[in-house]
Amino acid sequence: MANTLLSVKNLSVEYTSEGEVIHAVNHVSFDLEKGKTIGLVGETGAGKTSIARAILRILPEPPARVPNGEIEFEGKDLLKIREEDMQKIRGKEISMIFQDPMTALNPIMRVGEQIAEVIHLHEHCGKHEATEKAKKMLEMVGISGERYYEYPHQFSGGMKQRVVIAMALACSPTLLLADEPTTALDVTIQAQVLDMINDLKQKLNTSMIMITHDLGIVAEVCDTVAVIYAGEIMEYGTKEQIFHNPQYPYTIGLFGSLPDLNSDVERLSPIEGLPPNPADLPKGCAFNPRCPYATEECRKEHIELKDIGGGHLCRCCRLNEIAAQKAKEV
Amino acid sequence: MSVPMIEVKHLKKYFNTPKGTLHAVDDISFKIEKGKTMGVVGESGCGKSTLGRTIIHLLESTDGQIFMNGKDITRVDKHQMHEINEKMQIVFQDPYSSLNPRQTVEDVIREPLKLSKRYKTRAEIDQKTDELMKLVGIDERLRHAYPHELDGGRRQRVGIARALSLNPDFIVCDEPVSALDVSIQAQVLNLLQDLQEKQGLTYMFVTHDLSVVRHISDDICVMYLGQLVETSPAKELFKKPLHPYTKALLSAIPSTDIDHPHERIKLQGEITSPIDPKPGCRFAARCPYATEACKQPQQLEEILPNHYISCCRARELNQDIL
Numbered sequence: 252m253a254n255t256l257l258s259v260k261n262l263s264v265e266y267t268s269e270g271e272v273i274h275a276v277n278h279v280s281f282d283l284e285k286g287k288t289i290g291l292v293g294e295t296g297a298g299k300t301s302i303a304r305a306i307l308r309i310l311p312e313p314p315a316r317v318p319n320g321e322i323e324f325e326g327k328d329l330l331k332i333r334e335e336d337m338q339k340i341r342g343k344e345i346s347m348i349f350q351d352p353m354t355a356l357n358p359i360m361r362v363g364e365q366i367a368e369v370i371h372l373h374e375h376c377g378k379h380e381a382t383e384k385a386k387k388m389l390e391m392v393g394i395s396g397e398r399y400y401e402y403p404h405q406f407s408g409g410m411k412q413r414v415v416i417a418m419a420l421a422c423s424p425t426l427l428l429a430d431e432p433t434t435a436l437d438v439t440i441q442a443q444v445l446d447m448i449n450d451l452k453q454k455l456n457t458s459m460i461m462i463t464h465d466l467g468i469v470a471e472v473c474d475t476v477a478v479i480y481a482g483e484i485m486e487y488g489t490k491e492q493i494f495h496n497p498q499y500p501y502t503i504g505l506f507g508s509l510p511d512l513n514s515d516v517e518r519l520s521p522i523e524g525l526p527p528n529p530a531d532l533p534k535g536c537a538f539n540p541r542c543p544y545a546t547e548e549c550r551k552e553h554i555e556l557k558d559i560g561g562g563h564l565c566r567c568c569r570l571n572e573i574a575a576q577k578a579k580e581v
Numbered sequence: 582m583s584v585p586m587i588e589v590k591h592l593k594k595y596f597n598t599p600k601g602t603l604h605a606v607d608d609i610s611f612k613i614e615k616g617k618t619m620g621v622v623g624e625s626g627c628g629k630s631t632l633g634r635t636i637i638h639l640l641e642s643t644d645g646q647i648f649m650n651g652k653d654i655t656r657v658d659k660h661q662m663h664e665i666n667e668k669m670q671i672v673f674q675d676p677y678s679s680l681n682p683r684q685t686v687e688d689v690i691r692e693p694l695k696l697s698k699r700y701k702t703r704a705e706i707d708q709k710t711d712e713l714m715k716l717v718g719i720d721e722r723l724r725h726a727y728p729h730e731l732d733g734g735r736r737q738r739v740g741i742a743r744a745l746s747l748n749p750d751f752i753v754c755d756e757p758v759s760a761l762d763v764s765i766q767a768q769v770l771n772l773l774q775d776l777q778e779k780q781g782l783t784y785m786f787v788t789h790d791l792s793v794v795r796h797i798s799d800d801i802c803v804m805y806l807g808q809l810v811e812t813s814p815a816k817e818l819f820k821k822p823l824h825p826y827t828k829a830l831l832s833a834i835p836s837t838d839i840d841h842p843h844e845r846i847k848l849q850g851e852i853t854s855p856i857d858p859k860p861g862c863r864f865a866a867r868c869p870y871a872t873e874a875c876k877q878p879q880q881l882e883e884i885l886p887n888h889y890i891s892c893c894r895a896r897e898l899n900q901d902i903l
Contacts, residue, residue: 294762408625437624437789439848442833446847464763467835471842494839508767510796512819512834518774519796521767525732 257283262320264301271530275301277482288459290473298482299462303428343373346419347428352411356403363399388417409440427459481537488563498565584651585612586783592645601857605631607807618784620798628807633753637669670744674756676736680728693746713742734765806863813888824890
């Protein structure tokens with residue numbers, strides 16, 4: 252595709268801990284077009300953040316290691332280029348909004364200076380110019396430029412997160428990695444932040460990878476969705492395909508676990524059991540121990556992603572049987 | 582009408598801080614009927630956890646009254662306190678910090694049993710511990726496990742078992758599922774509902790997650806900066822929110838319904854400081870409908886049956902649905 256900005260191919264990430272190898276990300280591939288947003292959805296420990304950190308090359312190595320994969324960004328493989336070249340991309344062309352605004356800022360540095368630092372480094376401008384631009388960025392995220400000289404502890408959680416966003420957007424990146432940007436915030440502040448990200452994305456035509464466990468946020472900001480479980484993409488499709496027609500049993504389970512605001516359900520239908528230990532993944536489909544439809548077939552061998560129509564991918568060998576069973580229930 | 586399980590009248594809890602008096606809970610009144618669940622929602626810092634803790638006497642109230650089964654329990658002596666502690670329990674938000682890391686699962690659950698002096702022999706205590714573990718679904722093999730060996734969902738189950746150990750009547754659930762993943766969250770919510778049915782428990786469910794509160798509650802209180810702004814039966818609140826703050830709060834929830842995106846009410850600014858607040862509506866600074874009249878103290882008023890709100894402009898703003 253001519254419009255592809257980022258193409259992740261066959262990416263894996265491993266961590267070594269006390270002699271055990273933890274397979275955090277396993278052979279993940281996806282494409283992202285310019286101006287579009289992909290949502291990576293999954294539970295704690297599914298490997299979502301490791302994917303983002305691998306793209307930005309900020310994994311702690313060791314213990315982390317990328318044994319295989321390609322990350323093609325504007326014609327370059329980010330995993331192959333020199334660290335000096337990567338430094339020019341990091342913060343300038345690709346930037347990241349970190350999850351926890353309480354720890355993402357330097358507590359003993361004025362907030363404005365933390366934004367100006369990025370601008371000064373990447374735009375090769377003078378200190379004064381960087382200061383002026385940082386003030387503008389603060390105003391863009393709805394914080395008065397006068398607060399440039401304050402410290403993070405003088406800001407509330409929502410404002411700190413906006414500072415983190417201002418920092419990420421300071422150099423108008425072409426790709427934004429948003430790692431649970433609103434998890435630590437209250438709903439009304441979350442709504443403000445999501446609106447702001449959406450506005451800025453449109454203004455700057457930025458592509459975005461939105462990492463979240465909240466399907467509501469996916470519905471609001473994403474174009475395509477990848478459901479991640481045990482470090483693998485289990486289902487992939489457009490937002491409409493995933494929300495109207497979820498196929499993979501885990502995706503269906505996620506929707507069943509959510510209390511719905513618009514309908515009255517007496518009992519939720521949770522997914523039984525717990526996520527697998529990434530150091531000892533089950534054989535075959537990683538979800539099989541928790542899957543209500545699992546049979547011997549699911550435990551035999553690794554299952555490939557299959558196109559089930561219109562680019563909707565799903566990693567399940569029993570789709571026909573599940574569909575038949577559901578038809579019977581109705 | 583029967584006597585409510587819990588009733589609070591004009592309850593206040595103030596904290597003295599170097600900057601002034603912090604009005605964490607400011608003149609709150611409501612009732613919870615036996616066997617029902619009262620959901621308390623609001624943003625962080627609105628005083629919802631303080632309210633729960635004040636009711637069960639983890640914090641001493643500044644003013645107002647608390648009744649349990651019609652009996653005034655606001656000020657009690659040491660002996661009565663012991664009784665109250667057995668009848669009112671709490672499940673904490675963070676299953677990581679609310680369990681002693683040096684106690685095993687068994688120790689945590691057994692502690693209240695030993696303290697209560699209800700059980701004479703070790704065998705009786707062991708038997709009760711077994712029952713409790715089974716009740717909340719903790720595997721027998723985890724009996725001697727330490728909290729760090731358990732995942733969040735299981736730890737929260739241990740916290741629930743501890744709260745249930747002395748057969749309380751009333752439990753304050755302080756954000757019990759907000760630290761858990763969605764699939765685990767649903768398991769714990771179902772457990773809480775099952776326990777309520779089996780044991781006739783009364784809950785006060787404190788949370789910021791509106792879809793969870795709608796799912797589990799019979800009635801809901803919406804709090805803003807220490808004050809009650811709206812209270813009504815759960816379903817009605819979501820169908821007919823009347824207070825401007827409730828409306829904004831509901832419209833801010835990201836919806837999974839991608840075909841019918843709802844109009845969002847945009848709020849400006851953030852929660853103001855609860856230290857020495859001005860009289861009048863505390864939401865007025867962010868409210869799109871605020872006028873001069875909002876600077877006067879607001880009264881909680883019954884606008885629809887069992888549906889109370891404190892907003893002087895409620896009637897004119899809601900003409901279409903009243």
